[in-house]
Structures are given as structure tokens and as C-alpha cells.
Amino acid sequence: MQTPDTVTESNERAAQAESMFRSFLKAEGLRCTSERIDVLQEVYRSDTHLDADGIYNRLREKGTGISRATVYHTLDLLFRINLVTRIDLGHHHTHYEKAFGVANHLHIVCHRCGRVEEATSSRLGGLVEKLCAEQGFTLGSFSLQVFGECRDRQGCDERSGEKPQG
Ligand SMILES: [Zn+2]
Numbered sequence: 492m493q494t495p496d497t498v499t500e501s502n503e504r505a506a507q508a509e510s511m512f513r514s515f516l517k518a519e520g521l522r523c524t525s526e527r528i529d530v531l532q533e534v535y536r537s538d539t540h541l542d543a544d545g546i547y548n549r550l551r552e553k554g555t556g557i558s559r560a561t562v563y564h565t566l567d568l569l570f571r572i573n574l575v576t577r578i579d580l581g582h583h584h585t586h587y588e589k590a591f592g593v594a595n596h597l598h599i600v601c602h603r604c605g606r607v608e609e610a611t612s613s614r615l616g617g618l619v620e621k622l623c624a625e626q627g628f629t630l631g632s633f634s635l636q637v638f639g640e641c642r643d644r645q646g647c648d649e650r651s652g653e654k655p656q657g
């Protein structure tokens with residue numbers, strides 16, 4: 492559940508991400524259209540992992556006339572400046588999540604039923620940072636996926652039986 496504090500925090504984060512995106516668009520000579528801002532806001536308002544079609548559908552439901560191409564293109568732009576991360580949850584298509592102000596984390600994915608859990612570890616972050624440094628990189632952000640199977644076999648079977656294609 493979100494407390495008033497975390498709501499304020501995430502609103503501030505969204506506002507900051509939006510102003511970074513606006514500066515980037517300006518610097519690149521790209522138009523700052525309301526559709527592009529809508530895509531960013533949709534990603535930052537969500538607490539789940541979204542795919543491009545999911546974002547497109549949500550925005551269409553809200554009555555915007557956005558096109559699929561604009562959603563994909565905007566997500567590419569947001570990825571380029573590290574405001575969203577791309578993740579592979581084993582669905583043969585990419586999921587996106589907000590990156591600005593979000594702790595780097597691990598996604599643990601069940602390859603049978605698709606359940607996704609997140610785990611954060613400062614030790615893991617330190618290790619990844621060290622590995623990057625050894626290869627001559629400065630760590631930006633990361634999101635890692637590991638695949639396994641639920642230990643709760645019954646719950647897993649129930650979920651995989653009614654797993655929506657997505
Ligand atoms: Zn995540």
C-alpha cells in the first residue's frame with residue numbers, strides 16, 4: 492500500500508523525470524508533444540512492468556489519440572537517456588519500467604507461470620559496479636533477470652493454467 496509519503500515521493504520523481512525528458516527533447520531538437528509526456532507519465536505512474544502494447548492500450552483507454560509508433564519511439568528515447576529500463580521477462584517481448592530514482596534490482600521470473608518477484612541487494616549492486624569498473628565502465632543502472640521455477644508447485648500450476656499471453 493502506498494502511504495502519502497511515498498505518493499509525494501513518486502510524484503516528485505515523475506516531475507523530475509519529466510523535466511529531464513523535456514530538456515533532452517529540446518537539446519535534440521525534438522518536439523515535446525503531449526503524447527511523449529503521456530508515455531513517460533504512464534511509465535512513472537505504474538508500479539508494474541509494462542510492455543509497449545500495455546502502455547498503448549492504457550493511453551487509448553484514457554482517450555488520447557496516440558499511435559503505437561509514437562509509444563515505441565518514445566520508449567526508445569526514454570531508454571537512451573536512462574529514464575526507463577528494458578527488461579526481458581521471458582515473454583519474447585520487452586517490458587519497460589521506470590529507472591530514475593529506482594533502486595537497481597533483480598527480477599526473479601518463473602519460466603513456467605511467469606510470476607515475477609523483485610529483490611534488491613546493496614551487495615549485489617556493489618558487485619555489479621566492481622565488475623563494470625574492471626571492464627572500464629561506469630555503472631549507470633541495471634536490471635537483472637534470473638529464471639527459475641516456483642517452489643510452490645500447486646500455485647504455479649494454477650497460474651500457468653490461466654496464464655494470459657502477454
Ligand atoms: Zn522491476
Ligand SMILES: [Zn+2]
Binds near residue numbers: 601602604605640647
Ligand atoms: Zn511458477
